[in-house]
Amino acid sequence: MTAENRITESHTVPPELSDRRLDQVAAELMPGHSRSRLQSWIKSGQLTVNGRACKPRDKVMLDDRLELDAEPEVQVSWQAESIELDVVYEDEHLLVINKPAGLVVHPAAGHADGTLVNALLHYAPEVDKLPRAGIVHRLDKDTSGIMVVARSLIAHTSLVEQLQDRTMGREYEAVMVGTITGGGTVDAPIGRHPRDRKKMAVVKAGKPAVTHYRLVERFAAHTHVRCQLESGRTHQIRVHMAHIKHPLVGDPLYGGRMRLPPGTTDELRDVLAAFQRQALHARRLTLEHPATGEVLSWETDLPADFTGLLAALRAHREALEQDAL
Structure with missing residues (x-):
């Protein structure tokens, strides 16, 4: 196998x-690979520390150099399926898609098929040689909404680095419960919830996490925000x-019971x-395009259910304003 294919x-x-375990540090620094794959590479000597093979439990220290030189493995357990994709952009290195709500990204327990990965293997079979079928986020x-998939090892390496360097720009639209007067920043570490393993939570020992949000439109008891x-x-x-x-409207995990604002219409x-x-x-x-270095940007329209929600909140606000006259 040639060097460029590794x-x-x-x-x-x-x-x-x-002063943390090698496998834990590797997972932090190389999020584009699964923990089990990283452990396998450590054990086989394909992931080294300062040029030396180590064990997953070995501690690494400040300025130690982690180097990965591994052969990609075909994901033989994932099956290609003819599932329609909304492709926003594509070339030999990148595939940018507009993912609909309801589509699972990775095969997992309870979702062995019908996922984005299954669709990608049918649409772009070359991704079977990439870690996680080219999915880096x-x-x-x-x-x-919009997400990018790598179609080459060059692209996979570049996209992972851009995510780690925080140079990849990702902007989201959201509707939160309650009203705010302006934007702000949440800088709070996130980790597994101490009691409910299905949930994440703000915890002291969590990983650093920063979200910026700004107000787009305020309603009677909800707010449309843009998050970065x-x-x-x-x-x-x-x-x-x-x-x-201010949990998101409709969030089944973090939203709690549905709260209706005063004067809610049917x-x-x-x-x-x-x-x-x-x-x-x-x-x-x-x-940044992994091969040309050109800065590229894509936007997707809000889906129909989202625009319908905004229209209903807007109509409710206007009705309250009319009643107040």
Whole structure:
């Protein structure tokens, strides 16, 4: 196998990861690979520390150099399926898609097929030679919007680096419960919930996470906001908005019981009750093309259920304003 067809990465241990286990640090520095795959590479000597083979439990220290030089493996257990994709952009290195709400990204327990990965293997079979079928970041099942997939090892390495360097721009639209007077920033670490393993939470020992949000439109008891991520933790926007007491509309994990504002019309009540997913849409993506270096940007329109929710909230606000005259 030629060098250009191998997976190669190199990382220096930063202060916040010093004196931690190699496998834990590798997972932090190389999020584009699964933990089990990283452990396998460590054990086989394909992932080294300062040029030496180590064990997964060995501690690494500040400025240690983690170097990965591994052969990609075909994901033989994942089956290609003819599932329609909304392709926004494509070339030999990148595939940018507009993911609908309800589509699971990765095969997992309970979702062995019908996922984005299954669709990708049919549309772009070359991704079977890439880690996680070329997916370097993911959207939750019920989050809609734009995401990029690598179609080459060059692209995979570049996109992972851009995510780690926080140079990939990701902007989301969301509708939160409650009203705010302006934007702000949530800087709070996120980790697994101490009691409910299905949930994430703001916890002291969590991974650093920063979300910026700004007001787009305020309604009677809800707010439309635009969010920008500095990090990409699991459920980050959902957890952070719930943390500041403004969970997303329809969020089944972090939203709690549906709260109806005073004077709620039957029309708005029906729309809120029917909105059975978190009101979150990945609107805009900006990145540097891995081969040309050109800065590219894409936007996607809000889906019909999201625009319907905004229209109902707007109509309710206007009705209240009319009643007040």
